[in-house]
Amino acid sequence: MQPTFHLFMDAIREHAHSIPDSNACIFQPRGLETAQHITYAQLYGAVSERAQLLVSLGYRDQPVALLYPTGFDFIINFLACLLAGVAAVPLNVTRNAQQFERTISIINNANIKAILTTQSTKLLLAAQITELNSTACEGLTWVTEEDAVEVSAPLPTIEPTDTAFIQYTSGSTSAPKGVIVTHTNIVQNMEAIRVACNHQRGVVVGGWLPQFHDMGLVGHMMHPLYMAGTYVFMPPMYFVQRPSRWLRLISYYNISCSAAPNFGYEHCVNFIDEKENLSDIDLSCWKVALNGSEPVCPQTIRAFSTKFSGYGFKPSSFFPSYGMAETTLLVSGGPPQQGLKTITLDKVKLSRGKVVQRTAGLEVVDCGHIGPDFRVKIVNPESKVECSQDEVGEIWIAGNCVAAGYLNNAEKTKGGFQAQLLSDDGFQYLRTGDLGFVKNKSLYVTGRIKELLIIRGRNFYPYDIERTFNNYQHANGINGASVFTYQHDSKIKLAAIVEIKKRVYNKLDHTEIQNDLRALVSEHHEIAFDKLLIVKPGTIPKTTSGKVKRSACIELI
Amino acid sequence: MNEIFSKDALIEEITNFLSAKVEGFSLEDHADTSLSRLGLDSAGHVQLTTVIEDFIQSDVAPTLAFDYPTVNSLIDYVCDTSQTANQVN
Numbered sequence: 001m002q003p004t005f006h007l008f009m010d011a012i013r014e015h016a017h018s019i020p021d022s023n024a025c026i027f028q029p030r031g032l033e034t035a036q037h038i039t040y041a042q043l044y045g046a047v048s049e050r051a052q053l054l055v056s057l058g059y060r061d062q063p064v065a066l067l068y069p070t071g072f073d074f075i076i077n078f079l080a081c082l083l084a085g086v087a088a089v090p091l092n093v094t095r096n097a098q099q100f101e102r103t104i105s106i107i108n109n110a111n112i113k114a115i116l117t118t119q120s121t122k123l124l125l126a127a128q129i130t131e132l133n134s135t136a137c138e139g140l141t142w143v144t145e146e147d148a149v150e151v152s153a154p155l156p157t158i159e160p161t162d163t164a165f166i167q168y169t170s171g172s173t174s175a176p177k178g179v180i181v182t183h184t185n186i187v188q189n190m191e192a193i194r195v196a197c198n199h200q201r202g203v204v205v206g207g208w209l210p211q212f213h214d215m216g217l218v219g220h221m222m223h224p225l226y227m228a229g230t231y232v233f234m235p236p237m238y239f240v241q242r243p244s245r246w247l248r249l250i251s252y253y254n255i256s257c258s259a260a261p262n263f264g265y266e267h268c269v270n271f272i273d274e275k276e277n278l279s280d281i282d283l284s285c286w287k288v289a290l291n292g293s294e295p296v297c298p299q300t301i302r303a304f305s306t307k308f309s310g311y312g313f314k315p316s317s318f319f320p321s322y323g324m325a326e327t328t329l330l331v332s333g334g335p336p337q338q339g340l341k342t343i344t345l346d347k348v349k350l351s352r353g354k355v356v357q358r359t360a361g362l363e364v365v366d367c368g369h370i371g372p373d374f375r376v377k378i379v380n381p382e383s384k385v386e387c388s389q390d391e392v393g394e395i396w397i398a399g400n401c402v403a404a405g406y407l408n409n410a411e412k413t414k415g416g417f418q419a420q421l422l423s424d425d426g427f428q429y430l431r432t433g434d435l436g437f438v439k440n441k442s443l444y445v446t447g448r449i450k451e452l453l454i455i456r457g458r459n460f461y462p463y464d465i466e467r468t469f470n471n472y473q474h475a476n477g478i479n480g481a482s483v484f485t486y487q488h489d490s491k492i493k494l495a496a497i498v499e500i501k502k503r504v505y506n507k508l509d510h511t512e513i514q515n516d517l518r519a520l521v522s523e524h525h526e527i528a529f530d531k532l533l534i535v536k537p538g539t540i541p542k543t544t545s546g547k548v549k550r551s552a553c554i555e556l557i
Numbered sequence: 558m559n560e561i562f563s564k565d566a567l568i569e570e571i572t573n574f575l576s577a578k579v580e581g582f583s584l585e586d587h588a589d590t591s592l593s594r595l596g597l598d599s600a601g602h603v604q605l606t607t608v609i610e611d612f613i614q615s616d617v618a619p620t621l622a623f624d625y626p627t628v629n630s631l632i633d634y635v636c637d638t639s640q641t642a643n644q645v646n
Binding site for chain 1: 580596598600603604606607610616619620623
């Protein structure tokens, strides 16, 4: 696809000339009265000034960390890096010690020599570094709002293949990896999103997603700016605190596209109280309710639709999608207004890698049409032979949105980004590590290879069984179950831990609860557990975003 | 924070919330124990701030329970930055 603009910053420059007084970004840190606006002319002016500073400091082609709280500073400095040919590395400002250690490990991994931040964040971070007693940050240069350019430096010419930014993947279970996203990757993915969502010039996009996260950065922030639209945003924690604020933001600013991982929608279902007054909210403007970046759960989509259709939300706006940092962002989604579409598969056949539709079985979500510029293959991960149409295999992707590799990691780049089919078709593919299949141009994702459980020759996806446990009447629910394997006498055994509501846990006979659970999984999945532990709520180890840490569960049994 | 409220009633609200969330919580034993040590997860920390918001009818930072991680420090902070009935009387 021929993008409208050669480079992302060409678009911003053009909008600053053609619509200088239009709002490029609106940030609402708290209530309505706190909202701040920045026009395209102001944005481009601030970005150019900052870019000249970065060039004069000699950071061209260097990786530079961006550590900003949610706000305009992040946008200006990120875009300044694009304009100055500096490789931006967006990172999370956190007060959590464990997450901060991850930030330090990224600074080391990317060989970062300079940090762009605010003066107040610098003080906060300096205190954390002292507390850690780490020498890792010695010799780092801090660049804040107090640094300003004195002599104007000419901006460099950027080539489409140059590195634009480095997106570190969440890496909750492995060491963080920095995905190298090029300038051409960005504009190609902007076009892929435009086509998938049918976005028009001037589109209003936004929500609460963190700016350092791929979906928040590429989907919420960059896309509307590319489209001469408006990026509207709020701090993520204010959403977590009171999820109705997200819906109010969408309603007030007429946001037509807002995205969240499944848990965002679930958070609204669980934590927006029936008593809360939502009479001022009208969600009829919300045309694309994108659900992506973690498995899409049909039950959540239905519950959200039921709860909020009275406030103008149209269930057809749901937009399940598939994508990742390694493909810049979006791979599949849409067409718009399709809503939730699922197919039901025979569980036993699926556990043997076969796609067979049934009236009852496992419901799999249609993650939308694959973008026209992607070449997607479903491949047997061991033999590297392309699967037949009715088989599940690893999702392999080629195309202009696929990133250049992992920073400073030749081994993972080779294994992850340069895979070839056994019948070499001349393409190099990204191995996603996800399993799925393609049907009628749509992508269906069934699970992660690493999490696939192989029990007595059958394949199981832990979250399908966990969902069954979570639906048990006495289960605590909300990621309150963990299914995993362990080794005993060199044999692979299957185990589960299920959190039970506190009052029931204290009152009912535990054997009775365990028998109920065993009967339930046997009925739904035809499988027996070697070990089934029931525990009180809060026992199962989870990541900071609430995902179950299956590997850490082994220690509990 | 303009509303005038009773410190005791705020303590009661927080105690009710924690008793529902944390097994065996008692104000007497745990007023100075860190909330994470009591087993309150991060979502629980944020939810606690909404309990306080609803009670004092004013916005508080979502990170408040991380910054003031015990019942006593939390209550002291809220009362220091607001007008309580106890102070007014």
